[in-house]
Amino acid sequence: MIADALYARAAATPDRPFLLFGERTITYGAMAALVDSAVERLAARGVAAGRTVAMLVGNRPGFLVAWFALSELGAIAVPLNTALVGEGLRYLLEQSEATLLIVEEEFRPNLPATAPALLAMDERFETLDGLTRAPRRRLALPGGTANAILYTSGTTGLPKGAVIPNACYELAGAHMTDALGLTEADRVLVFLPLFHANPQMYGVMSCLHAGAALALLPRFSASRLLDDARRYEATGFTYVGTVLSILAKRLTEPDRDHGLRWAVGGGAPPGVWREIEERLGIAVRELYGMTETGGWVTMNSVTAARFGSVGAPRPDTEIRVVDADDAPLPPGAKGEIVVRPARPGLMFDGYWKKPEATVAATRNLWLHTGDRGFFDEDGFLHFDGRLKELIRRGGEMIAPAEIELALLKHPAIQDCAVVGVPDDILGEEIKAVVVPRPGFDPWEVASFLQGRVPAFMHPRFVEIRPEIPKTATQKIQRHLLLDRLAGTVDLRTAGKRS
Numbered sequence: 001m002i003a004d005a006l007y008a009r010a011a012a013t014p015d016r017p018f019l020l021f022g023e024r025t026i027t028y029g030a031m032a033a034l035v036d037s038a039v040e041r042l043a044a045r046g047v048a049a050g051r052t053v054a055m056l057v058g059n060r061p062g063f064l065v066a067w068f069a070l071s072e073l074g075a076i077a078v079p080l081n082t083a084l085v086g087e088g089l090r091y092l093l094e095q096s097e098a099t100l101l102i103v104e105e106e107f108r109p110n111l112p113a114t115a116p117a118l119l120a121m122d123e124r125f126e127t128l129d130g131l132t133r134a135p136r137r138r139l140a141l142p143g144g145t146a147n148a149i150l151y152t153s154g155t156t157g158l159p160k161g162a163v164i165p166n167a168c169y170e171l172a173g174a175h176m177t178d179a180l181g182l183t184e185a186d187r188v189l190v191f192l193p194l195f196h197a198n199p200q201m202y203g204v205m206s207c208l209h210a211g212a213a214l215a216l217l218p219r220f221s222a223s224r225l226l227d228d229a230r231r232y233e234a235t236g237f238t239y240v241g242t243v244l245s246i247l248a249k250r251l252t253e254p255d256r257d258h259g260l261r262w263a264v265g266g267g268a269p270p271g272v273w274r275e276i277e278e279r280l281g282i283a284v285r286e287l288y289g290m291t292e293t294g295g296w297v298t299m300n301s302v303t304a305a306r307f308g309s310v311g312a313p314r315p316d317t318e319i320r321v322v323d324a325d326d327a328p329l330p331p332g333a334k335g336e337i338v339v340r341p342a343r344p345g346l347m348f349d350g351y352w353k354k355p356e357a358t359v360a361a362t363r364n365l366w367l368h369t370g371d372r373g374f375f376d377e378d379g380f381l382h383f384d385g386r387l388k389e390l391i392r393r394g395g396e397m398i399a400p401a402e403i404e405l406a407l408l409k410h411p412a413i414q415d416c417a418v419v420g421v422p423d424d425i426l427g428e429e430i431k432a433v434v435v436p437r438p439g440f441d442p443w444e445v446a447s448f449l450q451g452r453v454p455a456f457m458h459p460r461f462v463e464i465r466p467e468i469p470k471t472a473t474q475k476i477q478r479h480l481l482l483d484r485l486a487g488t489v490d491l492r493t494a495g496k497r498s
Contacts, residue, residue, distance in 0.1 A: 002147060002169045003068040005208035007032055013211070016184070020215040020232050021061050026128075031065070033131045037124075038069035045100060045119060049074030052149065054098035054116070055195070056080050056107045059218045062125035063194045064204065066102050067148075071166065077148045078161070079195035083454035085110045088402065091158060096149055096352065149352050150197055150291050152397060159399070161352035164197075167345025168294045173205030175314055179301035180236065180262060180285065182210035189229055189237035189260075191217040192395070201295035202238040202264055222250040226280075229258045236260060236282075240395030241267025244284070245425050248275045256281040266296070267392065267427060270308050287311055288337075288383055292348040292367055297339050298381045309380035310373075316342045319381065321374055326364050334374045334384055338366035389478060391420035391428050396456050398430065400478070403459065406452040407432060412440035417468045417476045418459065421484065431461040431488070433481050435468060442489040463488040 006028060009016065014029025026034070047053055053075050057063045063079075070077045078096045080089070082104075090112035093101065103111065104121045111118075147169055149161040176182070190203040194216075207214045215232035220243060228234070237260065244263070263276070264285040273284045288310035289296030297319055299311040313319050320328050321335045329335045341347045347367065350358035361368055370388035373381055391398040400418035407416045415435040420428035432445065442462035449458050463485055469477040 001166050002071045002205070002208075003032075003035060004170075005173070005211075006035070006068060009208070009211055016211065017213040018207070019061055019064065020187070020213060024061070026061060030128055031068075033128065034061075034065045034126065035068045035072065037131055038065050039072050041124065042066075042069055042073060042075070042100075042119075045117075047073050047075050047100060050076070051100075052076045052078055052096050052098045054078040054080055054093055054096060054101045055121075056082055056084075056101060056103045056111075057121045057194075058082050058104055058106075059191070059194050059216055060104075060121075060126070061216070062121050065125045066121065067194075071147055074145065076146045076163075079148065079150065081151075081195055081454065082107055082193065083456055085454060086112075086452050087406075088159075088453060090114060092151055092161075095158075096151075096161060146349060150195075152291050158402070160354055160357050162291045163349040163352050164291070164294075165345050165349055168347060169201065169205050170209075171316070171346055172201035172295050173207075173209035175316075176202055176206040176264070176295075177209045179299050179314075180206065180264060181302040182206055182212055184211040186210060186212040186235045187215055187233055188212060189215045189217065189225075189232060189234035191220040191225075191228075192238060192240065192243075196395075197291040197295050198238055198240065198265060198395075222246045226251070226255060226258050226260075229260050233259055236262040236264065239263050239265035239268070241265070241269065241272070242394040242426050244268045244272045244276050245427070248272045248279070249425065251279060254279050264299075266310065267395070273307070285311075288371075288373070288381055290369060292361070293317075293339050293369075294341075294347045306376075306378070306380045308382065309376065310383045312380055316346050318342055320366070321381075322366075326366070329374070331375045331377045334372055336387055337369045337371045337373045337381070337383075339369065340366050391418070391430055393420070393423075393428050393430060393456065394426040398457055403430070403432065403449075403453055403457050406449055407434070407445070409452070410440075410445075410448055412437045415468050417478065417481055419478045419481045421461065421482060429461065430457070430459040431463060431481075431484070432459040433463045433465055433468065435466065436464055440464075443491070446491055458491075460491055461488050462491060 009028040010032035015027050017025050018028045018031050019026040053070055067077050098116050101116050102119045102121050146163050147166045148164045151159040151161050188203050188207050190199045192199045215234050260282050262283045262285055266287050268286050285300050287296040287299035297314050297317045304312045318340050320338050322338055323335050371386050372384045403418045404416055407413055413434050414437050417433045419431050421431050423429040445462050446458055469480040
């Protein structure tokens, strides 16, 4: 179970720091005590093995306490994006079959009327006063038992919940520790939202496996990153490509007066990668993977790295690049990246309550990523774009169909399509192409979408066209919409509108 390492460290070195948050230092022993208390509280609310419990909680100690406690009870955690609102939030709560929702007070106004029973994420999850260690109520569950459902956006509509077993998290911690060469002396800075696989697998689980400390920030701030790193004596951090792009633009002068040695994540453009290494003296450990693969499947490690690649295959993982008929391709040939585990528990267990989607994704017993790449002669994988239609904006994977469904409810929109367009900072920005009816005003798109989709899904660009190009089977030909027409409206300039 994911808390095994926590309890082992709590027994052996209870006073070693585990979590740094604000001015607080929570030791391994104290965290185990908090988890014990949360286990009792959740059990009293009827949480038991196999039940799904949703979490709408930001980056704070209580998130980790609740996550560990749910695992101890054999329940399945469903960490949700805290930006969710409206139909998107309602759908995930219902599709996950959540019987309880642990919610932070600031997110209560976003809840649908049909939300499950609520449990407040309050100071009782985080207060040590008066706590005494209770006997651990650990269940004898196999490593393949589901730990969490992590929702990922799909290309054809609503999100799918990837079921992540406990063993997947445990192996992620072990492999990441080895790949980065982590020890008890490390302090990992985490600022990405804890509901993502990235900080869970690259940050939390590697700290537990190595006995290192986790410095948790509420959110990312480029201007404060190095100050926070110095404050917490951090040795590394996890990233998405957007983070490094923003840092490269913000931190224009060399600054090596810090203890950071590495940064690990995916999506860093080669130019940004080089700038960060040269300017900040940080080794960029670029990797490739997705939630379904157990976080990552290739990585530039301390022992094997190649600039511009996404690294060599992770242990216990089989990776191929195949053609349209799933036949393996030789080095240098581009095709779809497919993956399968060489041992149980390494990857996801399928999509929650969506067997057809699971079968489709695992055609011929390989997980088809929908991404294109190639291997070089030395076995390093190179990422070469996505075959799927997802938009990767600032680390968020966004399904165009979700935005399109919301836009089509606008009375002055006859038809629409949403595509990703290149952006130096976010990787991709969102463009909505609209076939209007009389009275359509592109400047009103943002206000119309408010409360219908999260803010990170709001288009930056709105373009008007007479029709949306489609195939004979009515599939949108998105590749024909990538060019930006002269009349495209940039909603970022709304404040300058005359």
